[in-house]
Structures are given as C-alpha cells and as structure tokens.
Amino acid sequence: MAGKFITFEGGDGAGKSTQLRLLVARLAGEGIAAVVTREPGGTPTAETIRKVLLSGRVKSLGAEAEALLFAAARADHVDRLIRPALAAGEWVLCDRFFDSTRVYQGAIGGVDAGQLDALERVAVGRSRPDLTLMLDVPAEVGLSRVKARLEESGGVPDRFESDEIDLQQRRRQAFLDIAAANPGRCVIIDANRDEAAVAEDIWRAVESRLIKQAA
Template sequence: MAGTFITFEGGEGAGKSTQIRRLAARLEGLGLEVVTTREPGGAPGAEAIREVLLSGKAKALGPLVEATLFAAARIDHVANRIRPALDRGAVVLCDRFTDSTRVYQGDGDGVDATTVAELERIAVDGVRPDLTLVLDLPVEVALERIATRRGDEHPDRFEGEADVVHHRRREAFLSIAKAEPDRCAVIDASGDEETVANRIWETVAARLDLPTESHPAEAGHG
C-alpha cells in the first residue's frame, strides 16, 4: 500500500474528531490527499452497524456479540474505505480502530485476548496503522467535556459508563502505547484545541518526516 494510515485513539471526550479535522487541514496544506473516517462506521454497512452499537441495543446480547459486530463493521470499512484510499496513496485518518476494540471489548468487557486477536486478524486483512496517536486526558476533564458537548442529550452506549470504567480504559490505552512505542505516540490532550493540534503536528511531522510548517486550510477552526 502506497498511502499512510494514522489512527486516533483514547477515551471519550479526548477531542479525537476535532483534532482529526485539524490535522487533515494541515496535511492538505502540503498538497496531500487526506481521507477522514471513523469506527464503528466509515462505510455504508459499517454505519448501519454503528447505529445498533451506539444505541446500546446490542449490549444485552453480551460482549462477545458486540465484539463480533465491531469486527463485521471493520471488515466493511477496511474493504470499502480504508484499503482503496491507501492503495491510491492517500493519508487516511481514522477515529478509532483496533486498539479501541482491545480496550473496550477486551480489557473492558472481558472478551478473551485470543478471541479479540482473531477477530482483529480477520477484520483488518493485513491493514495496520503506520502511526497511532493516543489522545490522553484526565477522566474528570474528559467527562466535563462530554457533559458540555452533550447538553440535554442522552449519553451513548459508551459515554454513559461509570467513572471507574473510564479510568480503566484510560490506563488500557496507555498500556498499549507503552507496549508498542514504534507505532504509538501519547499526546497530552489537555489545553485548548490549537495547543493540542500543535502537539499532534510535531509528532506526525517527526514520525513521517514531513515539513514542520504547513498552511492549514482551516486555520483557527475545528
């Protein structure tokens, strides 16, 4: 594959979607084709599964069924969105990927590691991130951001978990990053959007050997 695959991971409220938009603008400022996407979702079949997962309807079926649904969505996503973009040389920025399954359905919900690994192997079909940015934020700050963003809306399946669950997920993401330093980089997600965006850019530019300056198409927004 000729392209570059960058995934964004981290707990709820870390600002992944905002920072993906900002990074996409900076990369496009270098003349690169950028594809932004998300999980679960990113392709028509996967988006249909996303609705089931985030609504909480699948929770009653148990963690193994949820993990299998995530894998089914990922199969569609990789085949119809990620791989074609990488094959034509694009930079793909994805909001969550396999690490989230390891953390949420594996470490969090107790699906054994062997099963998670096998579902991952089938779903990714050889497609692996070149770089994973783990946006790290204290849980208390993250929950405040979620509440502000959500307003009167009901939390989704994963936002509404108990505080202890959010703490456990944070530690699990950090453990993955520590175990795979060649692939992962932990980004301090505290501070304003621009500060975090600059931290991300410094890491991406260094890891991918890009110029340290670019001309983002949406400077000051996101």
C-alpha cells in the same frame, strides 16, 4: 508520497474528532489530501452497525457480541474504504480503530485477547495503522467535555459515554498500556490542554514519523 494510515484513539471526550479535523487542515496546507473516516462506521453497512452498537441494544448480549459486531463493521470498512484508499496512495485518518475494541471489549469487557487477535486478523489483515495518536485526558475531564457537548447539542449519551467514572478511568489506563506496549506505532498526546497546543504536538509526531521519513 505513499498512502499513510493514521488512527486517533483515547477515551470519551479526549478531543479526537476535533484534532482529526485540525490535522486534515494542516495536511492540506502541505499539499496532502486525506480521507476522513470513523469507527464503527465509514461505509453504509458499517454505519448501520454503528447505530445498533451505540444505541445500547447489543449491551445485554455481552462484550463478545459487541466485539463480533465491531469486527464485522471493521471488515467492511477496511475492505471497501481504507484498503482501496491506501492502495491509491491516499492518506487515511480514522477516528478510532482496533485499539478501541482492545480496550472497550477486551481490557474492560473481558473478551479474551486470543479471540480479539483472530477477529483482527480477519477484519484488518495487513491494513494496520502507520501511526496511532493516543489522546490522553483524565477521565473526569473527558466526561465533563462530553456533558458540555451534549448540553450544547441537546443530544444524549451513547452506549459508552453513559458509563461511570471508574470504567472511564480503567479505559484510560488500558489505552496508555497499549501505547506503552507499541511505541513504534503509538504516540501519547497530552490532550488536557488547549486545542492549538495539542494540535502542534500531533503535527510534530506526524511530521517526524511519517512526512520526514518519506521525504
């Protein structure tokens, strides 16, 4: 079976990381090994950029500067990890990709869509997701999950998790707008349910859109 590229998108606290792990296990049960990665990150260079971005040190420079750094990390990520894995016939599962930049720096940050298009062409080229799973939860639910996770781990909110509820609500709608505009690539998943129910909907989407079509 040819390599497939799946991205997980959604607001903070939507459960992307958890569902990604569950999908990896389900794929393994079907004899499909997957490369697991994230954005920003996935390569040593991109992980270094991740630390700078999530620390908030770039926030004062504005959304355009953030978009440029995300694109730089993404270009390295695609070139060194994603594209080679897909060329080798491997599946790649990524926690966030260019849709997050479209939402956080574009719809919310005000960076022009034309600028984002140009950055995307350079950083991504033809290495685009076969399927994007858009995990959707009410903003207040996502924030409560983030708070609970941080209390359990003793961590602190990152650059984006610390934003207020109104921004989180606008991001949620922006993700839904992207999904509505790209039905051939995106599937909206109601993530405001227990993990097993969400995982089952994800599996049905992967099975119908990628596995059965490739059989």
